[in-house]
Amino acid sequence: MNRTKKSELIKSIHSTFKCADVLVITHHAHLTVKEIEDLRAKIRAVGGCYKVVKNRLARLALLDTRYANLRHLLTGPTSLTISKNPIPAIKVIVEFANKNEKITIIGGGLGEQVLDTNEIYVLSTTPSIEESRNNITSVLRNVPRKIVTIIGAPASKITRVLRFHSISDS
Template identity: 40%
Template structure:
């Protein structure tokens, strides 16, 4: 990848709170020893770029989207906790909703019962008002 492409990838990853690093394979393998995701050391061959973020879905989304537009970026695998992921696993994670999307869904579920109750309480009054209005129109 060119320097401009790497800067573009880094900028996109920064936007979601992640980071991208070019890894020295030997040092990365040493750093992975004894860690829960040590099994991804097998993926560290050739020129390696490691991307990561607080939200594991965000990093997968950015890398998957970028790999679709740049054929020089090939997803070899990844890790989520102590599970090693193959390329299909990384793409599956990229399809999951991000942390922000999940929070929005939970908040909407919490707020929905309250709005339903308010609607149910207000409905009889509006129904009565509409009936009275219809009776008044017929009487006139």
């Protein structure tokens, strides 16, 4: 690859890092082309991207981004999961790593925060924004019904008491 192409690649990756809300760095060993394509498709489906880039180029691309402090993690056969939507991308890469011993999560970053492997695994169990919205919506849908039930409960008790007294008086 000539200098011009390297420079263009670095600029492209740099702009991807600038826009990303999450970066997960993994080590991969002997992944087949099919496995990489499957992983890329899954990450792309949640709005992210999976890149295998030479460490030297990735280190240069990380300069002047909020992930510059992750440069030390770029050693060995590394790959990068980058996304604007953090939780779904983290879930995909963690699920893949759990099922495939050829990939190991090294660390990453969420915004300005550096994440270690354990923190990434914890985030993978966090509900996504969509899941949280759905949970809140279902709770809010049930509130009016519960209010009506609570408000109606004393009246029904009074009715039962009055009905009991009218029956016992007869």
